[in-house]
Amino acid sequence: MTTLRMPAEWERHSATVMIFPERPGSWCNGGAAAKKAFAEIVKAVSAGERVYVAVSPSAYEEAKNAFAREIESGKVELWNYACNDSWARDTAPTFVYSDGKLSGVDWSFNAWGGDYNGLYRDYAADDAFAGFCCSRLSLGHIDAKPFVLEGGSVHSNGAGVLITTEECLLSRGRNPSLTKSEIELGLKKFLGAERVIWLPWGVEDDETDGHVDNICAFCSENSVLLGWGGTKSQLKRCKSNLKVLKKAKIKVIKLPFPAKPVRFTAEELSGFTYEEGEITRSAEDNLAASYVNFYICNAGVIVPQFGDKNDRKAVRILSKAFRGKKIIPIYSRDIIVGGGNIHCLTQQIPE
């Protein structure tokens, strides 16, 4: 039998995969603000490992100029591939060791819900991106299709334990014909999980149907950072999650959400261009801002900042949770405007 292991994010990386922000329905006003934040993230990650940035032929020159120095020094490498959107966490492969060999798991990707509640209709290039990555990297390719999963919906402690959310994995837009235990079997089969901890809920208003990577993340083999607080109904969700984690004997460190809700500005709202069948944005939308969407890379732990009074508190808590790691705060409001955050933009390739 094949032995599979999904490493923890803090294990040493050989590189990180990212995707240049281009989609006009996600990145308003030509992505100008998002591209600045994106470049800051790329540069922070590339201080400790190579960053592969997939970019469409149309934006190739722009990306080449944006990362000219990093490309010259070999820290950044551009990949010619036109994705539908930029969430490498969800469209790049999930990397595992398969009998000791680094391989990419290639899930079905259906834009977070397909015909049921997907965010856009034409996601075929995104769906093919994991296969492209395996080919580009000359790695093993584990074909998990037609099993639908996004990388942002699972976290691994590196030792056989996964956390995920029922809200997302049991949503009707993913694998409606599979039962919860069949889905758990899929996680065992493709990620080598020995134990799956099912949190009931993600963050309210999260377009991903509650990805775990916005609500709860391992910081060691046996402890997690758990998003905590928010609205009354969000707090209720957090409490249900806490109950499950306690029962699973996982140590919980609470991480507050930003104190003030993040909403679109009028200028942002007028700067989106949508495809047919794409979800549109409105002034009432709450953006699913969360400090849990940090990214652990060789250079340190990159933490989203929103210009909120809890920004510093989040940095302090993470400093304690990741002793010895550098904490790198990056202002990423212009990324959450696109629907996700720093963790969603990145996918680590273990060494």
Add this chain to the structure above:
Amino acid sequence: MTTLRMPAEWERHSATVMIFPERPGSWCNGGAAAKKAFAEIVKAVSAGERVYVAVSPSAYEEAKNAFAREIESGKVELWNYACNDSWARDTAPTFVYSDGKLSGVDWSFNAWGGDYNGLYRDYAADDAFAGFCCSRLSLGHIDAKPFVLEGGSVHSNGAGVLITTEECLLSRGRNPSLTKSEIELGLKKFLGAERVIWLPWGVEDDETDGHVDNICAFCSENSVLLGWGGTKSQLKRCKSNLKVLKKAKIKVIKLPFPAKPVRFTAEELSGFTYEEGEITRSAEDNLAASYVNFYICNAGVIVPQFGDKNDRKAVRILSKAFRGKKIIPIYSRDIIVGGGNIHCLTQQIPE
């Protein structure tokens, strides 16, 4: 056990996959001449079935204008996907019925030889194209990777018999660790072949290491059109092929090659731009022009023409071989300048 069948090309198609000619190292002078011939082929095919044309974001508007009427009437549909080159025969899936369900076989693609003698180095988007097609078409996906094969290197009679060439399938740039019988097992496993006829040779100077689709093609379950003539050494190749076909009890109809060799003009040669590591063109190159590279679609049989004295003869022979089918001659010198021909540009999706 799964039952697999690879239909013959003349079985009814639901559609054809093609890829807009963009690569500057294959399509000289911005592809101007090639795009005209390409459009003619698309229009001919689309008279009898839908044509999917994959196009990069940078050329999307150009393709939209080129096929405005066909797109409006639903005969052509553009796919937003940036391939490395345009040979859908080799990079789109090979379609089979798997237990009666239409599915795409996704081979490893390494630009006709990888590090050994591939034509370009960055072929990851081409390699991922088959996966993209399966996803875009919501078809079954049969992962044949890491087995290296191109669609142009096999022809099926629809009844379990495949023809291929040793020159290509046993070339060192494909599956060097597999023996001939292991490769044959691969054809049986992924294409449901019951019998494989191994011709020794393809066409001399063919950049594909002698794809069968340039030298020999089925025109019925038990008969083939075999490229015949050319230089002394080419004729020797043809005779070896004939011997194998006779022994296999396949009826052979000889099809001449163009009488005059096709070579690059100076204007063409100065109009290529190459990537690092890409094979370059020179005035001495013989282009592998062959009438065998025809394409059988619902609308008829589309035959390459070169402005050669054998053009009409080829049309006459095909008219007899495909009684009842319309023969559609298209001047395609500007396609062979890119390295392949009409069959290489197309991949049929059976109904």
